[in-house]
Structure formats: structure tokens, C-alpha cells
Amino acid sequence: MNNVAKHYEIIPFDFDHAGMMSSDIKRSLKQLGFNFDFIKRVSVACYEAEINIVIHSVGGYGDFRIVDNVVYLQFIDYGPGINDIELAMTPGYTTANEESRLNGFGAGMGLVNIKNSSDEMVIISDPNGTILKLKFFITEDSFDEH
Amino acid sequence: MKLETIVQKYHCTVYTPELFQPEKDITFGFCSDLMSDALMIMNTVRDENVLKNAVLITGLTTNQSIRTAEMLDISVVILVRGKVPANQVIELANESNIILIGTDLTMFNLSGALYAEGIKGITAKK
Numbered sequence: 001m002n003n004v005a006k007h008y009e010i011i012p013f014d015f016d017h018a019g020m021m022s023s024d025i026k027r028s029l030k031q032l033g034f035n036f037d038f039i040k041r042v043s044v045a046c047y048e049a050e051i052n053i054v055i056h057s058v059g060g061y062g063d064f065r066i067v068d069n070v071v072y073l074q075f076i077d078y079g080p081g082i083n084d085i086e087l088a089m090t091p092g093y094t095t096a097n098e099e100s101r102l103n104g105f106g107a108g109m110g111l112v113n114i115k116n117s118s119d120e121m122v123i124i125s126d127p128n129g130t131i132l133k134l135k136f137f138i139t140e141d142s143f144d145e146h
Numbered sequence: 147m148k149l150e151t152i153v154q155k156y157h158c159t160v161y162t163p164e165l166f167q168p169e170k171d172i173t174f175g176f177c178s179d180l181m182s183d184a185l186m187i188m189n190t191v192r193d194e195n196v197l198k199n200a201v202l203i204t205g206l207t208t209n210q211s212i213r214t215a216e217m218l219d220i221s222v223v224i225l226v227r228g229k230v231p232a233n234q235v236i237e238l239a240n241e242s243n244i245i246l247i248g249t250d251l252t253m254f255n256l257s258g259a260l261y262a263e264g265i266k267g268i269t270a271k272k
Contacts, residue, residue: 016234019213023242026217036194036219043217044189048182051210104206104214107182117189 004028004066010053010077015103018054022047025064025073032066038142042071045117048110049075049132055100056082057130071136073118082125089115147172147263149222152201153247156256158224161236161246170199170245172222176268177203177257181214188218190271200268203257207231209238216242226253 006028008021026043034042046062053060053075060077082088088095089111096106115121120135150168153160160166174196178184184202191197201222202215207229215223223239225231225248231239239246249256261267 016209018210019216023213023216037192040189040197040218044185047213047217048185101180103208104179104181104204104210107180107186109182109186113182113186113189 003068004032004064006064008062008064010050010060010062010075012054012057012059013099014054015099018051018103019047021050021062021064028064029071034138034142035144038136038138041117042073042136045114045134045136046073048114048117049073049134051105052110052132053077055096055103055105060129066138069138071138073132073134073136075130075132077129079127079129081127081130082123085123085125147260147265149245152224152260156249156251156259158247158249161231161248162239162244165240165243165245167245170222172199172201172260172265174200174268175203175257175260175265176200177226177253179205179253181206181210184214185217187270188220188268191268192271194219196268201260201265203253203260205229205253207235209235211235212238212242212244212246215244221245222247224249224256226251226256 029039057077063074065072091112092108094106094108100106118134119137122133124131149170197219200220201224202220203224204211205227211223222245228250
């Protein structure tokens with residue numbers, strides 16, 4: 001697998017452009033020949049993480065890399081951080097505001113869905129910001145049988 | 147059920163006529179105004195053909211309905227309750243290859259009608 005690296009700015013409360021990163025990454029993964037299930041897992045996790053920055057943070061960025069046999073997604077925002085990560089991982093728990101809900105988000109399932117979709121998830125947060133690192137391992141199951 | 151039959155039977159407006167596929171067979175559906183829930187439940191589907199032949203039924207007329215369908219490989223979004231999408235939403239649907247249609251029916255009534263026609267609901271797989 002050739003090494004790939006892409007960088008994206010994520011703008012807070014910009015619901016018109018939210019999802020552009022995920023859409024672009026999905027296209028890249030399709031071009032690289034990954035199968036439906038692998039692409040869906042990466043795209044959905046990416047989209048949820050991108051939306052989290054849009055609805056919860058003051059802004060940040062996302063990075064997409066493929067190195068050897070791993071797809072890496074990394075998201076960094078500039079705060080205000082997640083107060084209680086364990087609580088935030090509880091299905092249905094949300095601190096999203098009305099505007100987010102009017103845009104179809106804030107059901108309190110984002111982090112849970114990200115964890116379920118990825119092979120490894122690390123999250124570090126304090127009031128200065130949050131770092132979310134995701135890994136997706138590329139195996140023979142990541143491609144359709146030929 | 148053919149997409150054309152759905153459009154005729156429920157008096158749908160087709161917002162993306164260039165993409166419309168009258169013969170497209172619809173066998174599955176999911177309805178929600180919360181895209182988070184749509185992403186959560188449909189992310190558990192392992193069979194590509196389920197989502198390729200599914201419709202996302204929603205009252206959410208923003209870009210995020212289109213993005214959600216795109217991430218899940220769902221190619222048809224049906225807007226309910228007579229909501230009319232903004233031009234930028236139609237443009238995004240065209241760019242993302244999502245067939246966008248709308249009906250005056252409520253979410254419950256459209257979903258019930260499609261269910262009675264044999265269209266199955268997508269449920270979360272453990």
C-alpha cells in the first residue's frame with residue numbers, strides 16, 4: 001500500500017461544509033480498492049469525529065494517513081475538552097446544543113460509534129483540547145475477494 | 147419495489163432528475179431525523195446489497211442527510227412532511243450521486259406504506 005497523507009481544517013458550527021473531509025477520504029479509499037465494509041467503517045468513524053469537532057469544539061483539524069498496513073485518522077481540536085470521557089462514551093449521553101440537534105446530531109452516539117468502527121481508539125482531553133487517534137488495520141479482509 | 151413506483155404511488159417530487167433511476171429496486175429502509183442514529187445502526191450492516199437497495203427516510207433537509215447517506219453507501223434519500231430542500235442541498239446530492247426525492251406524507255405513514263409493500267427495516271446487528 002502506497003503511503004498517503006492528507007490534512008483538513010474543521011470549522012466549528014459550519015454545517016454546510018461538515019463532512020467534506022470524510023467525503024474526500026471515502027473517495028480516496030474507493031480509489032485504493034478497499035471493500036465496502038472497510039470503507040464504511042473508516043468513513044463513518046471519520047464523519048462522526050468530524051461532526052464532533054463541528055458541534056462541540058472551537059475548531060480543529062483532521063489528518064488521514066496510510067502507513068504500511070494501517071489507516072490512521074487523527075483529530076485535534078482547541079477545546080473546550082471533554083469533561084468526563086467515560087460519561088461521554090455512555091450511549092445516549094450528550095451535551096450537544098439545539099443547533100446541533102436541528103442538524104440531526106447530538107444523539108449521544110458519536111464516540112460509541114467511533115469506538116465500534118475502529119480497531120483502536122485513543123482519546124486524550126483537557127480544557128485546551130482533545131486528541132482522538134484511530135487505527136484501522138488493513139488485512140486481506142479489507143479487500144474484496146478476486 | 148421499483149423507485150418509479152414509489153414516486154408515483156406517494157406523489158413524490160424528484161429533486162435530482164439527472165440521477166433518477168426508475169428501475170432501481172428498493173428492498174430496505176430506515177427512517178430517522180437523527181443522523182447519529184442512522185449512522186450508528188446502519189454502520190452495523192455487513193451486506194453491501196442491503197444499503198445499496200435502501201432508502202433513508204428523513205425530515206432533515208440539511209446537507210447532513212446527504213452526507214450521512216453518502217457515508218453509508220445509500221443512494222436514495224426521501225424527505226417527508228412536504229419539506230423542500232435548499233438549492234445547496236440539491237447540489238450536494240447531485241455531486242454525491244444521491245437521488246433526492248420528497249413527499250407530503252409523514253414519516254410514519256410513508257414508512258408504514260413501504261413496510262406493507264414488503265420493504266424491510268434495517269436493524270442493528272450485534
